[in-house]
Amino acid sequence: xxxxDLIQLSAAALxxxxxxxxxxxxxxxxYESALRAVKDEGMAKYLTRKLVHILAGGVPAxxxxxxxxxxxxxxxxxxxxxxxxxxxRRLRPMRWFQEPGNRNEVTFSAMWGVAMLLSWLxxxxxxxxxxxxxxxxxGDGVTGVVRxxxxxxxxxxxxxxxxxxxxSALGLAGAGAAGLASAVASSLVERLxxxxxxxxVPLTAVIIVAAVRLxxxxxxxxxxxxxx
Numbered sequence: 001x002x003x004x005d006l007i008q009l010s011a012a013a014l015x016x017x018x019x020x021x022x023x024x025x026x027x028x029x030x031y032e033s034a035l036r037a038v039k040d041e042g043m044a045k046y047l048t049r050k051l052v053h054i055l056a057g058g059v060p061a062x063x064x065x066x067x068x069x070x071x072x073x074x075x076x077x078x079x080x081x082x083x084x085x086x087x088x089r090r091l092r093p094m095r096w097f098q099e100p101g102n103r104n105e106v107t108f109s110a111m112w113g114v115a116m117l118l119s120w121l122x123x124x125x126x127x128x129x130x131x132x133x134x135x136x137x138x139g140d141g142v143t144g145v146v147r148x149x150x151x152x153x154x155x156x157x158x159x160x161x162x163x164x165x166x167x168s169a170l171g172l173a174g175a176g177a178a179g180l181a182s183a184v185a186s187s188l189v190e191r192l193x194x195x196x197x198x199x200x201v202p203l204t205a206v207i208i209v210a211a212v213r214l215x216x217x218x219x220x221x222x223x224x225x226x227x228x
Contacts, residue, residue, distance in 0.1 A: 004069075012073040015060045019081050022056040023094060031096035043148060048097040049104060050144040056081070057112055057137030064116065065130045071120040074129070078113025085109055107198045111136065115202040122210035131174045132205035135186045136198060139167040143190065155191050163187045171209075178212035178220035 001009075027048050035044040064074050085105045089098050098105060112133050119129030140163060147159035164187040171179025182205040189200040213220040 008068055008070065008073050011063075011067045012077055015063065015067075016077055016080055018059065019056045019077070020084070023052060023085065023088075023097075026055065027052050028094070028096045045097050045099060046144065047148055050141045050148075052097055052105065053108060053137045053144075054141040057108060058134060058141070061112070061130050061133035061137055064133075065126045068126065071116065071126070074116045074126060075113045078109055078116065082106060082109040082113065104196075104198065107196055108136065111198050111202050115206050118203075118206045119210065122206070123213050127174060128206050128209040128213065129202075131171060131179055131182065131209055132186075132202035134170050134174075135163075135167045135183070135205050136202045138170065139163040139183075139186065140190060140197060140201060142166050155193065160187055160191055163190060171205075172223040174222055175209050175213070176219060176221045176223050178209050178216075179222075181212070182208040 030051050031044055031048040034047045035041060038044055038047070060074075060077065068074055085094075085098070086103075088094055089103070089106065115132040115136070116126055116129035119126050119132070122128070143159040143163040146162040147154065147156050150156060164183060167183035167187055168180055171181075171183035173179070175182070185208055186201045186205045189204050190197045192200060209220065
């Protein structure tokens with residue numbers, strides 16, 4: 001094993017521990033605080049799931065292109081996370097965010113890995129996958145928080161606009177015009193009720209960013225803001 005492999009393995013292990021810590025400890029403490037604040041168990045669990053999305057999905061997604069130059073590590077992390085939350089759901093549920101009949105967190109973890117896999121296969125790097133995972137983590141997470149202000153989980157336009165704002169900033173920073181186009185499309189497909197948005201959002205983002213990078217790479221250049 002080379003030194004670079006050892007560094008990446010260590011980074012993957014640290015991120016895996018971070019996901020475990022978020023799901024088993026940070027999220028539980030947040031749930032208890034949210035339950036005292038909103039006095040609604042269902043809403044407290046909903047907000048806690050959004051926190052898990054943001055911290056356990058968003059932080060690794062943002063760091064993945066910076067830490068890894070191989071598909072093995074991010075996909076392995078996603079597989080471990082998927083197995084962990086699925087086993088906990090079956091054997092000892094984390095009741096502060098896992099609900100019977102709602103396997104949202106399992107789909108989320110699996111699609112995080114699928115986004116990275118597709119990104120690597122289509123473009124040879126992890127940038128498109130990182131952008132897609134960030135939309136699913138931060139974009140959809142912010143959407144849920146905004147919609148929770150109405151006291152219900154329905155898909156409302158203020159949440160969609162919040163997601164669009166967050167995803168547009170992320171998309172522009174990561175892939176320029178291609179990122180912006182993917183942000184608009186992902187924010188719109190998130191509103192679809194027939195299909196889980198943990199599936200539609202990352203797939204839409206990856207396909208658009210990857211297609212533009214392949215067909216018109218000059219439209220996928222990251223936007224960098226320079227201070228005067």
